[in-house]
Amino acid sequence: MENIKEHTQQTHSYGLYILVWLALITLTGLTAVIAGINFGKLSIAVAILIAVIKSYLVLTEFMHLKSESRTFKAFIFVAIFFLAVAFTLLFSDYSSFVGK
């Protein structure tokens, strides 16, 4: 929990940043090691999942999205939503071509 004495801007402790950084490095190591194991079709999903977790950490902690107003969070939702929909619609076309 953040204590409330800092209300001008979100000032995390240095320690929190270093913890986040350690998590990021660990996840990088994890994704590199896991790449050696063949999960078949799942391996790309695992790699993307780890990348998503890492980006989430960077966004919320390093970029302070956590303490920004709700408007900013809505903004990022718009951007990601558009990308996701674009992917889905595009693959409604391409998914029928593989294997031919």
Place this chain on the structure above:
Amino acid sequence: MAETIATSHNGHDVSYLDYQGKHKGILGWVLSTDHKRIGILYMIAILSFFMVGVTLGVLMRLELLTPQGTIVGPQAYNEFFTVHGIIMIFFVVIPVIPAVFGNFFLPIMLGAKDVAFPRLNLLSWYLYIIGVALILLSLVLPGGAADTGWTFYIPYSVRTGTNMVFTLTAVFILGFSSIITGLNFLTTIHRMRAPGMGWFKMPLFSWALYATSWIQVIVTPIIGITLLMVVVERVFHVGIFDPTLGGDPVLFQHMFWMYSHPAVYIIILPAMGVISEIIPVFSQRTIFGYKFIAYSSIGIAVFGSLVWAHHMFAAGMANSAEFIFSLLTFLVAIPSAIKVFNWTATLYKGSIKLEPPLLYALAFIFLFSIGGLTGIIQGALNVDIYITHTYFIVGHIHYVVFGGTGFGLFAALHYWLPKMFGRMYNKKVAKVGFWVTFIGFNILYFPFFILGWLGMPRRSYHYLPEYQVYHVISTIGSWILVIGLLIMFLNLLLSLINGKKVTEANIWGGETLEWTVATPPPVENFEEIPQMIEGPYEYKQNELAVEEEVK
């Protein structure tokens, strides 16, 4: 931001036209970060380009007077329709209403002294000018102007020997100009509304710009990167889209339309915003269904981003994808129809003043409805297979883009120009200009639907003799249209030189904030930021009168 505004404490009552700041003369304009001056800069640049585009269009119509070559050869014809398309789409209709009227009036309508980032605003004008310079270079350098059509389809755009790199880079840079304008407007609307102006007390023009800006910020980068990749492919032979290097030309089409279909809504939404301003003012009634119009702008922005592949029904997509995109295409018609119904409902029982701006606004509704309805016809898969790549499409795009945004622009010019310069045009001449333009427009473009239905292919230099009668009618229409445009623009231009001076703040009896400041507006718009109590379009007395009449 703050420091650029602070230079003018002695200039409160001075009109932005007379104001002498740090720089004098022309420098006072091209280095100014005043949103009003930047709007005027845009207006000069964009309307000049509009003239170039019109000239090319008229030449093309002249060329098509006879079935076999009239004035130019086939290569020149290809360059004509390409440059006409690029100029009209990317240089004129995409930026015109946001960059000119959005810049000029958005801050005033919101009760702000300027946009959120005035210096970025100026930067975006300079980016536009760099784009202009590049496209002009592509016309004059050896190699010749682009000849791919404004869609730049692969593989021809990586093979042709014309100056594609300049053209594509120009469009890429214009994209950045557009993004910067978009993020500037979004931030302005979020952070700089006058106290008391909640979201639903904003004028509908700002709602339209808000939706437009979102599309600009989200999808413009997609075409930016796509065209950049074509440049990289041409220059470095990197394999991305070219089928000889493994690429998929249909993917290019997907990427291109992922922007260029939403771009249709970047083009049309601001014009719809203008119409939503004009109709209540000239019928002196509260707009019917404010929230529906506001939400339908957002609805158009959302659905409009999901229908791009209906441009590609004949490109060899999967059946399932064609089905999905066709369905979504029908859905996108709904929010546009909502707007049309609300506008007509506003007019109903209003005290209508048939001034030039309203004439153009009514023409917008009529022409855009034709454009929109013919669009639905093409949204149906089986019909589209038959009429795609014919003149039907050309007719449709001109009814939507010219009949829609073009007439929206003319409406905005007649509505706001007196406010911007403090000079009134000759209203009688304006009405004559309107009718000539309107009639010429329909004679020019309506035959396109018939030609398309008969199977006349688009972008074709030669045609079969049986099509000639329609082509001749259309070419005659183009002359009438040009006469109408000349009457209109000369009338407006002359009014700036010796038109009747207007000093009253509220020229048309509008209820939005721009009609509360002096004419022409002072440098910082407002001496004190206004407090909003009522929403826009509160024509209370008229409403009471209407209610009594109904009783």
Place this chain on the structure above:
Amino acid sequence: MSTSESVQAVAVEHIEEHVNRDDIRSRMGMWLFLFSELLLFGGLFIMYSVYRYLHQTDFSIASKEMNTYLGTLNTVILLTSSLTMALAINAMQRGKKGLSIFLQAFTILCGAAFMINKVIEWSHEFAEGNYPGSAILAAKPKGQILYFGLYYSMVGLHGLHVLVGMTVIAFMLVFTIRGKITPDNYVKLEAAGLYWHLVDIIWIFLFPLFYLIT
């Protein structure tokens, strides 16, 4: 938890509305710009996903040419630079100007190290003949040509962003030294930081997509 957070955010908004300078406005502009950047790369990711889907084995074979160790090292470098950038802002908030200067300079150095590694990697690839337009690459299967096309485009564009980011931070460094960025007014530094973190996030995705294909 979430309510106290939003209350805090509202409080922040209120305090800042009373001062003339609107930091939220500046940050909002920056975030919107970042979304444009994100979508710029998003377009490339879309192309990548389509081609990888169509040429799965070719992509896997071509990725064996990549040096995973250098890629991992670069990831660590970039993540570390993100940390130092975040700390530089934090130090500025606490009024520790000297520390902030040191951390900003360190961030720029990390960026430089990242670019040096990239040069090593690319010169290796060029030596192998895996560059656009080469006869060796042209003779390979189409999926592999596409892999390298996307590799050079995406990593190249990302590298360009790293260079831009380094330049921006260098300006911030000068501003900090000259006292234009202060503990009361550091929104420029924050904006630069946001940009740098975005560059980092894009790399977080590029790394597994190009180096770690099984």
